[in-house]
Amino acid sequence: MVGVLKRPMDMGEAFMTCGGFVRYFGTNEPVIHIAKVMEGRQPRRVLACCGGGDQALTFLGLAKEHPEVYAFDMNPAQLFVLACKARLLEEGQVKTFSPSFDRISRSNLGRIRALPQDVRRISRLVNIPARKAVRVSADFAGKFGFEVDSGMYDYCQKNVYWANDKRFIMKIRASLAGLKAIHADALSVADWFAREYLDIIYVSDIPLHNAIPFYLERLRALVDRLSPGGLVIGNAEDQQELDRCPSIIEVMRCYKELFGLLEFRQEGQIVALMKTGAKKQKRDKQG
Numbered sequence: 001m002v003g004v005l006k007r008p009m010d011m012g013e014a015f016m017t018c019g020g021f022v023r024y025f026g027t028n029e030p031v032i033h034i035a036k037v038m039e040g041r042q043p044r045r046v047l048a049c050c051g052g053g054d055q056a057l058t059f060l061g062l063a064k065e066h067p068e069v070y071a072f073d074m075n076p077a078q079l080f081v082l083a084c085k086a087r088l089l090e091e092g093q094v095k096t097f098s099p100s101f102d103r104i105s106r107s108n109l110g111r112i113r114a115l116p117q118d119v120r121r122i123s124r125l126v127n128i129p130a131r132k133a134v135r136v137s138a139d140f141a142g143k144f145g146f147e148v149d150s151g152m153y154d155y156c157q158k159n160v161y162w163a164n165d166k167r168f169i170m171k172i173r174a175s176l177a178g179l180k181a182i183h184a185d186a187l188s189v190a191d192w193f194a195r196e197y198l199d200i201i202y203v204s205d206i207p208l209h210n211a212i213p214f215y216l217e218r219l220r221a222l223v224d225r226l227s228p229g230g231l232v233i234g235n236a237e238d239q240q241e242l243d244r245c246p247s248i249i250e251v252m253r254c255y256k257e258l259f260g261l262l263e264f265r266q267e268g269q270i271v272a273l274m275k276t277g278a279k280k281q282k283r284d285k286q287g
């Protein structure tokens, strides 16, 4: 069976062709929790929202031998960031993983840009439910600052639990040939794969904006690319607290019967839903 229907980019190609305006460099997602919700499983084929690329690299380290990890993003600058991080690993960042946006942008002049965070702005956060502005300490703002006008989010690398784990880094290095990039929107990325091809789909906290029937249909197509027993994983941060549009994982969770998904595990804000249903081969035999 041909499982990949369009041609994803390898890291060399992503490095040569991608670029633009970077919004995410590090991650604010606890990737250790992604590893925990998968405990006992070693996927081979993963589709992961790219962002700063740390989640895709984590999946590469957690996967079986000869994995296929497809990082997708609608912003090609994010794919460039991932390609640069992959290069750093390939070229010898073995003992510790400590990429720096400044170094990467300086050594690839004109390829990527970002607006710096305006740290002063995040000394005040708005508590939406209470409709109040809350003053936060400079220390908190420096560490966790999020509210920035189109600035780049560069969360500290502490979130990448394997940043000093030589063995894990070596495992990622050994699997880099299986890391691919896809420039696509979450609602169209299903078209790149055959049915039941993937073991894991990681949707981060991508917002859905509207749960209109067409979007739900596209999400159903995405789940259709997952093998039975496979997982959709996402970040359902501040689910109840924020007055904002729902994320893909929240919508899938809310309509789980419609998508043929079951609640599987949750670690902190990371939620995993499992696809139900018989194996395709069995159904094919019966049919």
Ligand SMILES: C[S@@+](CC[C@H](N)C(=O)[O-])C[C@H]1O[C@@H](n2cnc3c(N)ncnc32)[C@H](O)[C@@H]1O
Residues within 6 Å of the ligand: 023, 024, 026, 027, 028, 029, 049, 050, 051, 052, 072, 073, 074, 075, 078, 184, 185, 186, 187, 204, 205, 206, 207
């Ligand atoms: C959802 S954001 C969240 C970042 C995350 N909290 C982290 O720490 O990496 C991650 C990426 O999703 C991408 N993204 C957002 N909406 C998307 C969509 N509909 N399709 C594809 N990528 C999308 C953004 O370009 C961004 O790079």
